[in-house]
Amino acid sequence: xxxxxxxxxxxxxxxxxxxxxxxxxxxxxxxxxxxxxxxxxxxxxxxxxxxxxxxxxxxxxxxxxxxxxxxxxxxxxxxxxxxxxxxxxxxxxxxxxxxxxxxxxxxxxxxxxxxxxxxxxxxxx
Amino acid sequence: xxxxxxxxxxxxxxxxxxxxxxxxxxxxxxxxxxxxxxxxxxxxxxxxxxxxxxxxxxxxxxxxxxxxxxxxxxxxxxxxxxxxxxxxxxxxxxxxxxxxxxxxxxxxxxxxxxxxxxxxxxxxxxxxxxxxxxxxxxxxxxxxxxxxxxxxxxxxxxxxxxxxxxxxxxxxxxxxxxxxxxxxxxxxxxxxxxxxxxxxxxxxxxxxxxxxxxxxxxxxxxxxxxxxxxxxxxxxxxxxxxxxxxxxxxxxxxxxxxxxxxxxxxxxxxxxxxxxxxxxxxxxxxxxxxxxxxxx
Numbered sequence: 444x445x446x447x448x449x450x451x452x453x454x455x456x457x458x459x460x461x462x463x464x465x466x467x468x469x470x471x472x473x474x475x476x477x478x479x480x481x482x483x484x485x486x487x488x489x490x491x492x493x494x495x496x497x498x499x500x501x502x503x504x505x506x507x508x509x510x511x512x513x514x515x516x517x518x519x520x521x522x523x524x525x526x527x528x529x530x531x532x533x534x535x536x537x538x539x540x541x542x543x544x545x546x547x548x549x550x551x552x553x554x555x556x557x558x559x560x561x562x563x564x565x566x567x568x
Numbered sequence: 569x570x571x572x573x574x575x576x577x578x579x580x581x582x583x584x585x586x587x588x589x590x591x592x593x594x595x596x597x598x599x600x601x602x603x604x605x606x607x608x609x610x611x612x613x614x615x616x617x618x619x620x621x622x623x624x625x626x627x628x629x630x631x632x633x634x635x636x637x638x639x640x641x642x643x644x645x646x647x648x649x650x651x652x653x654x655x656x657x658x659x660x661x662x663x664x665x666x667x668x669x670x671x672x673x674x675x676x677x678x679x680x681x682x683x684x685x686x687x688x689x690x691x692x693x694x695x696x697x698x699x700x701x702x703x704x705x706x707x708x709x710x711x712x713x714x715x716x717x718x719x720x721x722x723x724x725x726x727x728x729x730x731x732x733x734x735x736x737x738x739x740x741x742x743x744x745x746x747x748x749x750x751x752x753x754x755x756x757x758x759x760x761x762x763x764x765x766x767x768x769x770x771x772x773x774x775x776x777x778x779x780x781x782x783x784x785x786x787x788x789x790x791x792x793x794x795x796x797x798x799x800x801x802x803x804x805x806x807x808x809x810x811x812x813x814x815x816x817x818x819x820x821x822x823x824x825x826x827x828x829x830x831x832x833x834x835x836x837x838x839x840x841x842x843x844x845x846x847x848x849x850x851x852x853x854x855x856x857x858x859x860x861x862x863x864x
Contacts, residue, residue, distance in 0.1 A: 459776050482744070522790050525783040526741055528776075545604060545780040 450517035451499065451556040453548040454524070456506045462541045466530070469498035472508060475530040475542070480523050488523075492516045499553060505564060507547075509556050521546065574811060575654055579607040580781040581806035583658065583683065583705070584736060584769035587611035587633040594633075599642040600775035602653055608810070610656040610683055611636065612771075615671060617664040617689075627671060632657040632680050656810060658683035660707060663693045672701055676816075683813040685734065691716035698726035704813045705767065707734045708757060710750030723760040732765045732809045733757055737779065737787055738772040754791040763793030767809060768801045 456467065473496055480489040495516060500509035512520050524544045548559040575581075582601055587594050594611065601609060611633040635655050638646070646653060659681045661671050675684055685705035688694040694716050697706055706726065708714075726733075735754050740747040758766070768788065772778045781802045788798045 457776075483747075518789065521783075521786045525737070525779045525787055526747075528741060541776075543776060543779065544783070546782050546786075 448514040448551070449511050450514050451550050451553050452510045452512065452517070452520070452524075452546060453550075453556045453560055454508045454510060455545045455547055456508060456542055457545055458506065458542050462530070464503055467501065467503050467506075469501060471530050472498055472501075475527050476520075476523065478529075479527045480520075483523055483526060484519065488519065492520060496520070500557070505560075507560055509553065509560075511553070514551075517549065521549070572814075573654075574814060575608045575807055577807065578803065579807070580605055580802055581608045581610075581810075582606045582769055582778075583610040583656075583767060583806055583809065584612050584660075584734070584771045585609050586614070586771055586773065587636070588614060591636055594636050595639055595642075597772055597775050597778065598636060598653065599639045600778045602638065602642040602645050604778060604780040606653075606781065607651050608654045608656070608806070610658040610769075610810075612658045612660055612685075615659060615661045617662045617668055627674055629671070629675055629678060629680075630659070632659075656682040656813075658685060658705075660685045660687060662687045662689070663697070664689040666693075669693075669696075669701075672703065676702055679817060682817075683809065684816075689715055694718065695722050698722040698729075698731065702816060703731065704809050704816070705732050705734045707736075708750070708753050710736070710739055710746040710753060713749050714753045714756060718757055718760065720760045723757065727761060727765050730765075730808070730812050732767045732805055732812075733761065734767045734769055735791075736769055736771040737784055738770040738777045740787075741777055741779075751790055758791050758793055763788065763791070763797045763801070765805060765808075766791075766793065766801045767805050769806075 456472075458464070458467075473493070476496065477489055477493045480492055484492075492512065495513040497511050498508055499511045500507070502508075510520075524546060527542070527544055529541050547563070548556055550556045550559070585594065585597055585601070598609060613630045613633060615630065638653060642653070657680070659675055661668065661675065661684070663669065663672075663686055672684070672686065675681060683705060684703045685707055686697050686701065686703050687707040687709055688697050694706075697703065699722065735750060740750050754766075766788070768784045770778055770784070782799075785798045785802050788801055789795060793801075
């Protein structure tokens with residue numbers, strides 16, 4: 444019985460004023476990660492990780508995201524996340540930092556990642 | 569150990585916050601650090617090499633940066649946590665010629681800075697840093713491929729003496745070539761040191777270059793450091809570096825005696841009184857005064 448195992452990474456997105464909140468969509472975020480994966484790990488890294496990467500939860504109010512990766516690539520993805528700064532390729536060459544990610548929690552199930560976010564929600568419910 | 573100016577265990581450190589600019593820019597960086605969870609910070613001053621062909625000029629060491637007042641948002645976050653932001657002072661001296669060694673001597677003689685860091689550029693200077701000088705941190709620079717080959721003996725002796733090797737992550741985020749150079753340089757060190765006595769610090773120039781402690785620790789896996797040691801580079805090793813810097817200030821003393829705070833039955837805290845300490849020291853009236861070790 445083959446079971447696909449994943450890792451769910453809970454992130455917080457810290458944005459500068461240059462980044463518009465309505466731009467925070469799953470495609471933008473995975474595109475940004477793919478660009479920096481290509482930069483750091485090259486074609487092998489981006490080709491093996493990008494199709495196995497998806498955004499499972501996105502909350503624009505609290506700036507939190509839950510990403511899902513294959514378990515094999517979780518480690519590699521965690522090393523790339525500190526280097527993500529920009530979202531569009533045109534502005535990539537500038538040192539104009541728009542966003543950065545802050546990893547909060549890594550878990551094997553989406554439920555525990557959701558539980559973590561509920562417990563540590565910065566906004567008071 | 570309540571009154572010693574040493575940080576507690578289990579906190580996150582950022583031991584390189586450049587403070588060469590105005591106070592408002594520095595405080596912006598500090599708010600970002602506080603927001604991300606750092607609680608101890610060291611404000612740095614950088615001393616570049618001076619290649620003066622004339623005679624020996626008088627050396628002016630920059631004044632240590634004063635304590636920076638935090639912005640309101642940062643103070644609010646700290647108050648909610650019940651924590652405090654400890655600020656240490658640090659100087660980074662760039663050694664490119666033998667002449668620069670006297671800068672190290674003068675800084676140590678002045679004894680104003682909490683931490684002394686050094687950036688060696690040649691093999692001889694690196695070897696003497698690891699074995700002789702009374703410093704705390706050796707910086708591994710990423711702006712160029714290593715001009716020297718780190719030898720096993722030098723690194724081993726540095727580790728036994730309690731020195732730390734520092735890597736800055738913010739230049740890696742800014743620039744691609746610096747990223748490549750730092751990775752190759754630090755891997756050479758990690759071959760011999762296996763990630764022991766490594767420190768990660770950020771020389772962030774804008775607040776958006778700062779990264780959280782967990783992310784910074786994960787960068788170490790790029791340097792072929794074992795995963796169980798990776799968080800030490802942000803917490804445990806940094807604390808040891810601060811303690812090493814503190815021990816340089818205390819002359820030859822190895823024991824600090826203090827009375828603990830006692831919690832009585834009524835749940836009141838009776839603080840350790842200072843009078844009892846004086847009694848202890850008055851008993852040794854015949855002992856000679858502590859000799860200060862000659863600083864190199």
